[in-house]
Amino acid sequence: MSHNKRLKTYPLAKAKHVKVHGRTTPTLTPLTLFWTGSGIELNMKGSELWIEIEADYQMYESWISIVVNGVPMSRLMVTTGRHWICLLRGLNSDTVKNVRVVKDVQPMSSDPRCLLQIHALKVDGELLPVPDKPLKIEFIGDSITSGEGSIGAKEETDWVPMLFTALRNYTAITAEALHADYRVFSQSGWGVLTSWDNNPHGNIPAYYEQICSVLTGERNEALGAFADHDFTSWQPDVVVVNLGTNDGGAFYSPAWTDPVSGKVHKQRLNEDGTFNEEDVQAFENAAEHFLVKLRTSNPAAHIVWAYGMLGTPMMPAIYRAVDAYKKKTKDRKVSVFQLPNTTEETIGSRSHPGLSAHTKAADELTRYLREILKN
Amino acid sequence: MSHNKRLKTYPLAKAKHVKVHGRTTPTLTPLTLFWTGSGIELNMKGSELWIEIEADYQMYESWISIVVNGVPMSRLMVTTGRHWICLLRGLNSDTVKNVRVVKDVQPMSSDPRCLLQIHALKVDGELLPVPDKPLKIEFIGDSITSGEGSIGAKEETDWVPMLFTALRNYTAITAEALHADYRVFSQSGWGVLTSWDNNPHGNIPAYYEQICSVLTGERNEALGAFADHDFTSWQPDVVVVNLGTNDGGAFYSPAWTDPVSGKVHKQRLNEDGTFNEEDVQAFENAAEHFLVKLRTSNPAAHIVWAYGMLGTPMMPAIYRAVDAYKKKTKDRKVSVFQLPNTTEETIGSRSHPGLSAHTKAADELTRYLREILKN
Amino acid sequence: MSHNKRLKTYPLAKAKHVKVHGRTTPTLTPLTLFWTGSGIELNMKGSELWIEIEADYQMYESWISIVVNGVPMSRLMVTTGRHWICLLRGLNSDTVKNVRVVKDVQPMSSDPRCLLQIHALKVDGELLPVPDKPLKIEFIGDSITSGEGSIGAKEETDWVPMLFTALRNYTAITAEALHADYRVFSQSGWGVLTSWDNNPHGNIPAYYEQICSVLTGERNEALGAFADHDFTSWQPDVVVVNLGTNDGGAFYSPAWTDPVSGKVHKQRLNEDGTFNEEDVQAFENAAEHFLVKLRTSNPAAHIVWAYGMLGTPMMPAIYRAVDAYKKKTKDRKVSVFQLPNTTEETIGSRSHPGLSAHTKAADELTRYLREILKN
Amino acid sequence: MSHNKRLKTYPLAKAKHVKVHGRTTPTLTPLTLFWTGSGIELNMKGSELWIEIEADYQMYESWISIVVNGVPMSRLMVTTGRHWICLLRGLNSDTVKNVRVVKDVQPMSSDPRCLLQIHALKVDGELLPVPDKPLKIEFIGDSITSGEGSIGAKEETDWVPMLFTALRNYTAITAEALHADYRVFSQSGWGVLTSWDNNPHGNIPAYYEQICSVLTGERNEALGAFADHDFTSWQPDVVVVNLGTNDGGAFYSPAWTDPVSGKVHKQRLNEDGTFNEEDVQAFENAAEHFLVKLRTSNPAAHIVWAYGMLGTPMMPAIYRAVDAYKKKTKDRKVSVFQLPNTTEETIGSRSHPGLSAHTKAADELTRYLREILKN
The missing domain is CATH 3.40.50.1110 (SGNH hydrolase)
Structure with a gap:
């Protein structure tokens, strides 16, 4: 892969216009996702987008789905540890893509080590506001x-x-x-x-x-x-x-x-x-x-x-x-x-x-x- | 995650009963996947399964889908480099699961660096034969x-x-x-x-x-x-x-x-x-x-x-x-x-x-x- | 039309195996149909079948449907007076056809002259028993x-x-x-x-x-x-x-x-x-x-x-x-x-x-x- | 039935705005319907409508369907002879109803006596023009x-x-x-x-x-x-x-x-x-x-x-x-x-x-x- 030199890394708390879904604490350093259907939503103008995600568990691992312009494009298990995951690449950087990362699994009450967090983003363009729905x-x-x-x-x-x-x-x-x-x-x-x-x-x-x-x-x-x-x-x-x-x-x-x-x-x-x-x-x-x-x-x-x-x-x-x-x-x-x-x-x-x-x-x-x- | 100590690693050439789909060379060290729909198929009796996969590209990255008992459970971009990917975990180890890893993308003729290979498996049980379809x-x-x-x-x-x-x-x-x-x-x-x-x-x-x-x-x-x-x-x-x-x-x-x-x-x-x-x-x-x-x-x-x-x-x-x-x-x-x-x-x-x-x-x-x- | 000389007329009370559907009186001379969905059902072995039907009303005429082997084949308004209506003709007389004549309209409480009656049948074959459903x-x-x-x-x-x-x-x-x-x-x-x-x-x-x-x-x-x-x-x-x-x-x-x-x-x-x-x-x-x-x-x-x-x-x-x-x-x-x-x-x-x-x-x-x- | 004294009878040739469908001769005294799907179409403003229809055959009787505002309401066998059939009654006479009488059966080449003709109409209102479709x-x-x-x-x-x-x-x-x-x-x-x-x-x-x-x-x-x-x-x-x-x-x-x-x-x-x-x-x-x-x-x-x-x-x-x-x-x-x-x-x-x-x-x-x- 030719490295994309235009990518810049943003800790989640520093990234503008990241909309958080789901009940959680106000903290973004990092953001903890508890409930199924919770996650983040972005309107990205750029060609490439990554997130840094961290997971842990004793028994029940987490899964996420990646939704682009309203359609699920990817669904994956998040194994334990801290990972950079590429959400999108190679796109026309002049159009705005709506991107959601969605926790696919409920909080697992029987596994005290259950954890899913988002630390940071990498993007080679800009994030635009995500308006609230009516x-x-x-x-x-x-x-x-x-x-x-x-x-x-x-x-x-x-x-x-x-x-x-x-x-x-x-x-x-x-x-x-x-x-x-x-x-x-x-x-x-x-x-x-x-x-x-x-x-x-x-x-x-x-x-x-x-x-x-x-x-x-x-x-x-x-x-x-x-x-x-x-x-x-x-x-x-x-x-x-x-x-x-x-x-x-x-x-x-x-x-x-x-x-x-x-x-x-x-x-x-x-x-x-x-x-x-x-x-x-x-x-x-x-x-x-x-x-x-x-x-x-x-x-x-x-x-x-x-x-x-x-x-x-x-x-x-x-x-x-x-x-x-x-x-x-x-x-x-x-x-x-x-x-x-x-x-x-x-x-x-x-x-x-x-x-x-x-x-x-x-x-x-x-x-x-x-x-x-x-x- | 509590480490699963029963997992054993098998280079693909040493793993028994791995069925290869799609036109490719006879080599398994590693297996190269060229065509869309190509991949490997396993009948696994065990609770956990990983593959080691390697990808490269100049422009067009690869994607794979993971199919369990005939139903797509996961679909993910494979970024450049060599990765261990967990396909399944936490399952009842007494039942046999049919698992397919499928290349979701055609060979990209305009990107000379396109590559997708499978090196090895990790499993905590055994692989059973995958019969040919009629x-x-x-x-x-x-x-x-x-x-x-x-x-x-x-x-x-x-x-x-x-x-x-x-x-x-x-x-x-x-x-x-x-x-x-x-x-x-x-x-x-x-x-x-x-x-x-x-x-x-x-x-x-x-x-x-x-x-x-x-x-x-x-x-x-x-x-x-x-x-x-x-x-x-x-x-x-x-x-x-x-x-x-x-x-x-x-x-x-x-x-x-x-x-x-x-x-x-x-x-x-x-x-x-x-x-x-x-x-x-x-x-x-x-x-x-x-x-x-x-x-x-x-x-x-x-x-x-x-x-x-x-x-x-x-x-x-x-x-x-x-x-x-x-x-x-x-x-x-x-x-x-x-x-x-x-x-x-x-x-x-x-x-x-x-x-x-x-x-x-x-x-x-x-x-x-x-x-x-x-x- | 060449007259079908094998047709015989049976007053309803004399016809065997006519199954009556719907709440009504026990009288068959003639049979009065009151409720929607009421009617008669026959298993006919013959090539041709007619019924003699009588209707009256001040405002709200009656309609009937004719169902052959479970499928509606005909639906018609029954105008005032006494009419012979042909239900089937030209069929292979060796096979048994299940035929229902169904009142398509509810009793019209606001029209005191509402009436629908069946007087007689004409058939060139025999009627077989219609078993009750379970x-x-x-x-x-x-x-x-x-x-x-x-x-x-x-x-x-x-x-x-x-x-x-x-x-x-x-x-x-x-x-x-x-x-x-x-x-x-x-x-x-x-x-x-x-x-x-x-x-x-x-x-x-x-x-x-x-x-x-x-x-x-x-x-x-x-x-x-x-x-x-x-x-x-x-x-x-x-x-x-x-x-x-x-x-x-x-x-x-x-x-x-x-x-x-x-x-x-x-x-x-x-x-x-x-x-x-x-x-x-x-x-x-x-x-x-x-x-x-x-x-x-x-x-x-x-x-x-x-x-x-x-x-x-x-x-x-x-x-x-x-x-x-x-x-x-x-x-x-x-x-x-x-x-x-x-x-x-x-x-x-x-x-x-x-x-x-x-x-x-x-x-x-x-x-x-x-x-x-x-x- | 109380007789509807406002009904007037029109020989088909005298009725205005009757649209004829299907290949036939120009004669309307009476109109002969040959092909399946042929028939007449009216836009009627009135409460009641009848047609006088004549049929004959040696073996294969004719069937017609009656379509009101585009929806089939009735389908019936037309037995030999000349009959007045009521198409509609009891309707609000201020609205216009589109009515089609459609021959449901092909010309029967093996039955030389096959015949279906429309002689006249009875209506208690007026017929309006039926425009040609584009x-x-x-x-x-x-x-x-x-x-x-x-x-x-x-x-x-x-x-x-x-x-x-x-x-x-x-x-x-x-x-x-x-x-x-x-x-x-x-x-x-x-x-x-x-x-x-x-x-x-x-x-x-x-x-x-x-x-x-x-x-x-x-x-x-x-x-x-x-x-x-x-x-x-x-x-x-x-x-x-x-x-x-x-x-x-x-x-x-x-x-x-x-x-x-x-x-x-x-x-x-x-x-x-x-x-x-x-x-x-x-x-x-x-x-x-x-x-x-x-x-x-x-x-x-x-x-x-x-x-x-x-x-x-x-x-x-x-x-x-x-x-x-x-x-x-x-x-x-x-x-x-x-x-x-x-x-x-x-x-x-x-x-x-x-x-x-x-x-x-x-x-x-x-x-x-x-x-x-x-x-």
Whole structure:
């Protein structure tokens, strides 16, 4: 390769017009990416562009996608260490390219060493401003919202980062259709009350007010992951809550015993196979309280509980919880929206919704959000 | 990252059961990949897999895709130098994964330093045999067959490797549908008689009998790229020739002047806009001679001239050439197949067929090949 | 035409193996067809087949479709009077043809002279038994279930029988996909509590237990339309209730004044545009009572409240009504299913769901019914 | 039915603004409809419309479709005799409805009594002018162009009028997409040189210059069916010739012996399964002569030989014939267009292309015609 002598290196904090996506700390020395779908966006006028990226992990490596003018051009595993990665080269330097580097994987709460950071850029031209989009959406969810299984062969069963995707995902597709900036807050297996296996710590609401407290480990703490999130810094127009799937699953999973207290948690089935009423009520209470918390943090947003991509057993309970919340608060900007179920034809890997299921869900959700945003 | 101590390094020549795709020399120390769609295929039983890859170029870098169990999981630029790339990690080591590393870019004839080589593997398990598929297909063509423009935003216009793809391409899609091993021999802009700009050196037939003589440069010569290809080593059941598009374009392009001899080449239009008969006849003669050469090299193959993804102006001439060849030779295993035209809805980047155009072409070609392979 | 001398005439009561579809009286001298989707079905071995049909009306004529081997071959207006209509001729008389004559239009409650009857058959061969299908479904609904607007140009706005269809309709499509015999009980504009214009007489539950008491007029009374329906004669496996759309509309329509009592009926909106709670509660009570009635009449059926093809404003209320019913009765075989909304692309004539909206609804409903019928 | 006293009867010759489609004689007392796709078109402002229609036949009855504002609303068999048929009733009499009555069946050459005529109209409003469309297309073909098998269940095998359709047909779909008036000249089983069974009388070119000389019988003769067609009365912009399928079939069919002369006709196969060269040459000569005749009759039209919906065995011969014609005449407005093949998924009844095959063919033909009409 003939060396490109016009390339100049910029620490991220010194590079102008780098737009950061996703909940994170204000630090750019370096920038830490926590959530799936987070990343940086640039409008580059130049022929060549590199980023310096650093990764670490015990078990679960990170993956990124590189999106050029709205189309994914590259997707790669980021192995441990600090690397310079070439995003673009050989281009006409007179035209402006929109470039996004997107974290393709959710924060891995079970791997305390998980880390992905961007240190610097190299470019042989200039960066131009990246305007904010006219709409902001926050998606809150579980494995579906983390894009688990929306990539990869149907027969894949390993729980590995390779099978997660931020882009082949209803969140990214909906945001693009609505010309929205967006953020994702999601953990595979988690629910409103408990995770799929009845663990009460696997509940999203308890973590919602921090930057990324689902993570663990001293380094993540030092990086500020557990600090309170400043909601005033980014107020969404819409909050989409895609939760309930794992709460439903908990009824069919074994009990979870707290290793410390010995306390046993279990969402119970009645003998006739229906849900135990007390346990469903606990879910409804948790959902109702989560709505209160969401409203406190996002005073003006439309809150849409969007559920159904892997069946709808919790739908009556979700309707009851939303009803109860609305009755008490007179809050009108909360609604339930049913997402289309995944079928044999639209399933992906790991028995999760595939790309066509995500696309269909995004189409229907887009139409619904367009409608409520008119009002 | 906790180091995986079970990983062992194998020079490619020492690794068992590595299947090589694409025309190349017999050397594995290292393996040189010339053509788009070429690469290696493994059946790995293990949790982690790396390759050592080396690239070089003056202008046009290489790209590879990584395909796991038939699905593309990663696609990345390979910058100059020698790199270890992790293909897979963290997997259940008891199941067998089929892994392909595929060169995504055609040989770049205008860049004498173009190079892509695989030196070695690292794996923590074993490699199992990769059986040959029951069918073999060779695709011969131009930019369409090189997958130019079948990836990337519609507005992209730069002629860069990033916008080439071996997988989102009618060749790969047809081969997969027919469960075939396949090879690709293609150069963007080239034709049967001349390239799109009337250059008589940009003719595919003149290079067909060597391994990869479209390349230039001393290093490629030393690597054996210009040596004769041993056709007995891999005999296709079908040869698909997708040429004629650039020969048609030459009628509308300026003349080309030979920088050495000063001789001017031009496929001429009549005043009424029709093709000059003498010049069309020259194309027909070239097509007919190419059929003779293809038959000599591939005595038993069905030869299918498949044309039409960017219009059909040369179709009458192609039919006449095939007619003339068949009349003289009584060769029955040669036919013409019209591929579906690209439309506004199916176009990709650089005004070339997009993924949906390639998919449609592959569907129709697959049906046709299935039919003729019955007989 | 050469007269077919082998044709023999059979009064319907004398013809063997004529299967009658749809709620009607037991009389065959002649057979009166009341509901959309009702009709007769034959397995004919012969070359030619005619029926003698009689129609009358003041305003709204009837239409029928003729279905041969499952495919609609003919659709025609039946004008007033008694007519012989040729269904088939010139066929190979050795093969058996399945033939259905289907009423394409709902009972027209505002036209007391509405009448459609079948008197006799003419055939030159024999009729063979028509076995019952393994599944029975009853659909209860409004204009959507009557197929209003699922045929005809988008710009059509007249409320005329021509724009109703029994076949291009989610009922017929679902029944065919599930290999089910089916019946339809539907009135355009009607609801659970009131019709779209707040008329409390336009409520489906009040008429559910008679054969066809939505009709009016002395002749219909004499024909037995107002008599109690014998539910033991045909017990469905599934009852689909597609109601609520007009109840939702009533909130946005002017009040209705009873011409006799002078009493005014109106589902009211609050000042902030939400539904008045008392009025929604009245709807919920009506829905809950209807479920009690449906269960009494259909002791073993799955009852599915399927709603959403023209928006989902009543969905929370429907969920609450079903919840309340289930809580009181412990009836487990009742559920809510959301049908896909109609979009600009799938709309038909008269601002109603078009064929593609009905097809999509049928696909999703079919999948859901398959699932619950497994249990 | 309450009698509509505002209805007035008009003999067709006295009704203003009735547009006649299809080749026929100038007589309107009554109007005889010969070809499939022929009929009348009205712009009616009124609430009710009837036509008086007369039919006769020995074996093959006629069928008509009624199209309202571009959408088929009714399709019915017309039995022998003279009938008043109600096309529309109960409509808002202030809006204008476009109404077409379309003959759904080709002229039946083997039934000398075949007849379909329109005598009169009854309307309670006025008829407004029907403007000509900006484009005119003539389609010439065989069973495919007659819409044989594009309606009906896949298992249907009877050769009966019910299984023919003028509307679910690439001719009607193409004409609508291009906003064209169109005519159809087609006979099931016929070819350029012979019919599918080697009968040399089943050749379309010999009948092209008369109104409808494929018919037989004294009555048809008296009606003027055998008279020369006045080509100046309707000059198409495009002539689409979809012939060759039956000429190809003749090679695989038994010989045909002339019952009068005893002469035997047979398109022969060589021992190796290829077409006998002399016999293919006879087809090519016939095709070339037909082009001369078409050009004489249609001096300014684009002539497009569109072939391939049931395979392409004759394509090389068609290309040769068109080449030979163009070489001799320098006629530039003649071209070959390959239609998409029918597949298992797109097949209809009687092993003929189904609606989806016709739709696909129409889409591709439309795109091609749009392109050539630009020039």
